[in-house]
Amino acid sequence: MSNPTTYFQPVRTWSGNYLIWMFALVLLVLAGGYCAYHMEHEGHHITGMNNSVVWGLPHVFAISLILAASGALNGATLSSVFGNKLYTPYARLSVVLSVCLLVGGLIVLVLDLGRPDRLAVAMTTYNFRSIFSWNIFLYTGFIAIGVIYLATMLERSLQRFNRPVGALALLWRIVLTSGTGSIFGFLVGRSALDSAILAPLFIALSLVMGSAALALVIPWVSRWQHSSVSLHHAPPTRQSMMKLLLWCVLAVLYFSAVHHVTNLYIAEHRQDEHNVLQGAFAGVFWLGHIAIIATGLVFLQTLRHSGELSSTAWHLLCAVLLIACAMILYTVIIGSQSTPQLLFPDKIITASSFGDAGVPAYRPTSWEWGFGMGGIALSLLLLGLVLRVLPISPTSQS
Amino acid sequence: MQSSSTNNKNSKAQQARRRFLQKLGLLGAAADSYTLLELQAKTTASAASGDKRWGLLIDTSKCASGCDACVRGCNTEHGIDASDSDLTRAQWIRKIDLKDKLTGKESSLPVMCQHCDSAPCVDVCPTGASFKRADGVVLVNKHTCIGCRYCMMACPYKARSFIHENLTEQKPSAPRGKGTVESCTLCVHRIDSEQDMQPACAVACTDEAHSAIVFGDLNDPDSNISRQLQSAGGSQIRSDLQLNTGVRYHGL
């Protein structure tokens, strides 16, 4: 709560709740690790990925985690850069969650490589024309800044740096998310992706996903801590978060609308756009957008009547937002690869062995699901471990 | 090497134990250090030269629908198994049959790596494994390829393949392996080795008496390919992208 008697403590309990969570997460991480190992050992043919859909479900998980990581820093930014005291109790948690999500996402990204054993090559040989190379610096730099940022919160003598470091972190994550969006935004060969608007769209998505992830993690943590400070007991914080989420949801819808409506007007993008709106992944596309719109409407109604949402409804809606944003990412990443690349605009392709006439629908296998879930579990496991050793979780009764 | 059979036995046991430890990964991690590549003036005369630009000219009027001699020639040359699933197997070169939307005219042509001058795959590769040689041939250095597949996302021609499975029985001249990306090399191992060698697809097409694929130096105005380009003309696939491809098509 915003009251001055907030204390921060490590999670000290050995309560069944904490242990069960940690145990379950370890199991999930092990399962995910096995899926990744199996994929690496057998090759990517055991996944749904192929030479047409080259980035599959693991990428959706990885990018979701990375975007959520960037957005999860919202709490800390609002507290230390914009001086919003409502978020101060959650600032530390916000930073730790952010770094843990990023680590989880990067591990998934790396293990999905064809040769993850050559990570040393990726870390030592750079091609600076590649946005991918820049992202390696942006990601590792973000982790470093996150650690320093956390130090300015934990260590009294460093507190005067809290605001400048917070501002740097804010700037950094805007660049980071733009960089992640630009991985997809400059692919001239794929008309569904050939648009710079993907960078701001990714920023909007990251703000929604990160805020929703933070909102979901807060009660989870306070249950371990037996703390009375949770969003359940802090209606002002929840209302503020709802407002924040509403704005971010509007931003997602705006950029998505601009992206897709303009594509309908660009003749060479029209075929791809029809595929997005009506093709194999149209269901995912529409469901994701409708879920986001519906959640936004619920938030709007709640705020207008200044009524409160029940805890269950609030957390459910946050989960819906997370999944809906992941679905939108799914259509951006996989939907864009599911249309044949247009090589001959004036011709109809009557025969080809390589999917030039049409790409079969991508079906992720259970290996990919297990692998991706393992990445999420790893993020949460790291979070649980950090919370255990550092005074991160807020409590009002010390 | 070993003087007596007991020594031999000891050594065998030794080696078995070492093999076990090696599998555990307990010994010899990173025994071979990576040597940083030094780019410097070459003293060897036979390096690929920037004076040349290798390219192909494909005459679609000579290319027959249903004929895949070039594809088979390529597969044989590089030890590519064409019996696997079309979705995941390597396809360095593929045949596409086309029908004109306006006139209904049918044509057939092979599509492979177009060896772009400003290649999108080279731009996006995070490690620089995807690179363009001095003579314009776009290649993947599989020793530094980490298998991220970003080049496949970026390629407008869908020319690259990712190796989805373990491979065995590779050809000595065409190393290929799981987890890396590969594409048409313009048969560099052939054209580098000897004068007047041609890529396997061009040879196969000539053997089939179609002679639809002409290989040569685009920078040399007297080469066969340049003379044919001058007289008959040749266009690029997706010329709107302005990638200045090394592979040109006549009658597209």
Place this chain on the structure above:
Amino acid sequence: MCPERAFGLWAILWLLLASGLGHASDEGPIIPPASFGDQCVADTEIMRKQHMSLLNHQRDETVIEGVRGNPFSLVGCVNCHAQKDDNGQAIRIDAEGQFCESCHAYAAVKIDCFSCHAALPEEGFGNTHEVIGLNTPVIAPLAAADPAKHFSHQQRQVLQSHRVAAGPHNQLRGNAALKNIISTHTTEHQRPVNSDTR
């Protein structure tokens, strides 16, 4: 001390002891002899210590710059050092007990070459009459013959340091006949065409 830690310590201790004891009765690896020739492209001492360095330098030159035909090629290693079984079939050079594997197992260093590179010799290598002459020792030092042509700057440095260390007798030697075979050896697809077709 908690039991897990105690177990971990015991395991480490056991491994240390095991490898230490093993070292006492070390006889070295059993390396099969080469199938062709009696002289490698460089002296055994150089090859033992520097083969990866030599291979890596040449590899980068070949892949990136298109320099071909230099002596330190992996294909060359396999061609000469792959053994044949009783039926005359070539055995993979990375199979257990074979040339690369025997020493790498001894040194406990994983080989990463043959997941991509052919572990069997080139088709038809050594089946022709050209093999005659391979067993003749070649004394002409390759590097002395034309260092600028055959070696890169880095390779020359590596070799130079060896020569200085080992004295004048330890000259780098090459097998001209071997080189001849490698360069004249042609596969069935390699058909020269008229120069005017280019």
